[in-house]
Amino acid sequence: MKFLDETKVYIRSGDGGAGAVSFRREKFIEFGGPDGGDGGRGGDVWIEAVNGLNTLIDFRYQQHFKAKVGMHGMGRNRTGANGDDVTLKVPVGTQVFEEDNETLIVDLTKEGQRFRLAKGGNGGFGNAHFKSSTNQAPNWANPGLEGEEKTIWLRLKLIADAGLVGLPNAGKSTFLATVTRARPKIANYPFTTLHPNLGVATIDGREFVLADIPGLIEGAHEGVGIGDRFLGHVERTRVLLHLVSAVEEKVGKAYTTVKHELDAYGGGLADKAEIVALSQIDVLDEKELKKKAKELEKACGRKPFLISAATGRGMTEVLRALRDVIVDTAGDDTALPDRSSHWMTDSDGDDE
Numbered sequence: 001m002k003f004l005d006e007t008k009v010y011i012r013s014g015d016g017g018a019g020a021v022s023f024r025r026e027k028f029i030e031f032g033g034p035d036g037g038d039g040g041r042g043g044d045v046w047i048e049a050v051n052g053l054n055t056l057i058d059f060r061y062q063q064h065f066k067a068k069v070g071m072h073g074m075g076r077n078r079t080g081a082n083g084d085d086v087t088l089k090v091p092v093g094t095q096v097f098e099e100d101n102e103t104l105i106v107d108l109t110k111e112g113q114r115f116r117l118a119k120g121g122n123g124g125f126g127n128a129h130f131k132s133s134t135n136q137a138p139n140w141a142n143p144g145l146e147g148e149e150k151t152i153w154l155r156l157k158l159i160a161d162a163g164l165v166g167l168p169n170a171g172k173s174t175f176l177a178t179v180t181r182a183r184p185k186i187a188n189y190p191f192t193t194l195h196p197n198l199g200v201a202t203i204d205g206r207e208f209v210l211a212d213i214p215g216l217i218e219g220a221h222e223g224v225g226i227g228d229r230f231l232g233h234v235e236r237t238r239v240l241l242h243l244v245s246a247v248e249e250k251v252g253k254a255y256t257t258v259k260h261e262l263d264a265y266g267g268g269l270a271d272k273a274e275i276v277a278l279s280q281i282d283v284l285d286e287k288e289l290k291k292k293a294k295e296l297e298k299a300c301g302r303k304p305f306l307i308s309a310a311t312g313r314g315m316t317e318v319l320r321a322l323r324d325v326i327v328d329t330a331g332d333d334t335a336l337p338d339r340s341s342h343w344m345t346d347s348d349g350d351d352e
Helices: 172-179 229-234 251-265 286-300 315-330
Strands: 006-012 045-050 064-066 086-091 094-097 104-108 114-118 149-156 162-165 197-203 206-212 239-245 273-279
Touching: 006 086, 006 114, 045 094, 045 104, 064 086, 086 149, 104 114, 114 149, 162 172, 162 229, 162 315, 172 197, 172 206, 172 239, 172 315, 197 315, 206 315, 239 251, 239 315, 251 286, 273 286, 273 315
Parallel strands: 006 064, 045 086, 162 206, 162 239, 239 273
Antiparallel strands: 006 149, 045 114, 094 104, 094 149, 197 206
């Protein structure tokens, strides 16, 4: 499945049907009077967050959505049928913006949440509506009101409890593949991950969702490398797991480089709870490991976790630390939210 997290869409609600001009004509009824019915209401355009999606790829192939128009009124006081609504189905976490791509219309953060983007036009009154004691045979009716039309932007920010950040080849995808059933692409070259991946981790009977995003390099906020456009997918997380590879010659600089990019991006990422881990430690001997652990501790101001996805060392401890932060920030120590709906697709990176 291709990953698409931003798209432009044109929407238009239905026009209202016109009212009818009609008079009752029956044998032996000399003065039947007006009997034109009202027009039907035009259809609305709705947007709804649904389960089972984690990309906006459907909107790459269809960008125009138009609701049906209302039917015209008819004689014998028959009202026209209302136009059918149109519903845009999007993943949970989708934001809707005006055409300027800055003015937020709605943020869909819960499954089943609905919002009306464009209201259908009201149907016009038929001539029967205008009958009065002083005008018993009106020969006019109202046209239906026009629907609304606009261009909107859809922007997806994945819903996850914890986010993985770090330089390319820091071991983020390997970590995700080890602790979840996700199968991201893993290879020994930079920018193996080209789009975010989700997975559900379980520790001590509790589940939480992990989001892995493409690696950041120095100058990412200025568009260097893949840039920082995918950082929006970890804005909603409660904690960040910052992985620094033990293979890096200067682990302290590797940490500060990514930290600087998070600060430059904004979005509240710099203020999020952060857990730092030195990954891929199986490639070092104990002496070199202690040296780099001390260097990283000096850079981040706390003792980092020492982990290896290959050997399993430290993996349980870091998962428990993530769980504790998630539970504390959620304000509920009894249970985490049900994450069964978050098997959105632990898709292979090769699909991209």
